[in-house]
Amino acid sequence: MQSKIKLRNAGLRPTNQRIIIADLLFNGSNRHFTAENLLDEINLSGNKMSIATVYNCLKKFKNVGLINQVESVNDTAIFDTNMDFHHHFLDEETGELTDIKNNEIHLLKLPEIPKGYINSGVDIIIKIKKNN
Amino acid sequence: MQSKIKLRNAGLRPTNQRIIIADLLFNGSNRHFTAENLLDEINLSGNKMSIATVYNCLKKFKNVGLINQVESVNDTAIFDTNMDFHHHFLDEETGELTDIKNNEIHLLKLPEIPKGYINSGVDIIIKIKKNN
């Protein structure tokens, strides 16, 4: 079981619930998802879990750098398993996010970070809408 | 009364409540604020208003392009009176936003916008945290 090791390496106790979630999330392909999305998937996979556990787990995964929370105005938190440096298109009307490949965008000249602070990430969001 | 004209030009009926809010927001200096922040200010200025009105008003102001809603993971919606093209530092710990002047940052090469869509805005968020 790959996930157990992954969790331990990340410094997280590999509980049954975390293993179930890790198995679903880290199966190769990247994706965006909400806590509710994930719970549905958990249920479909024949497992059960409290929504509070899903939230707890996602918070932990985020803290140890297994997933990202995407910056965007949205009523619902969206998480991302893609930990590569990359950015997003945001459909303003639907709230849907799509990855922008990193070589598709180029940020020249970063601003000076305020004194006493360090840069902890850059998010570029390109808002789009249907043209009609 | 400047605000009345501004509202009319934007195609909004200049009601008392909208004028009170416009007077507070468009007084020269730009700022970030939440609906609750603004209500506090309204109260301090000796006026009264329902929080629902504040939300309605901000939504309208946003729709007609008088203010922006800032993209950022935050439990609370943050609005911005600065309509110039510009970006933000986001303090990850406090959620506080600060403007980045537009000449401090330079985005070279934008990705191709998906077919059938148009670009409706670009937000760059540089996350920062205290270095200690």
Next chain:
DNA sequence: AATTTACTTTAAAATAGTTCTAAACTACTT
């Protein structure tokens, strides 16, 4: 292996931010 300790899960309640409802009100048009 048994016991202890610290961390985790859970259902349910609580909270926070925002939107909805429907009645009263107000700006604008006729």
Next chain:
DNA sequence: AAGTAGTTTAGAACTATTTTAAAGTAAATT
């Protein structure tokens, strides 16, 4: 002056998320 369409309001409703506190489980200690 009367009509109508848009606006405001208090309060209820709603949604996403967090908290609570008791029960459960993994790991550490004996």
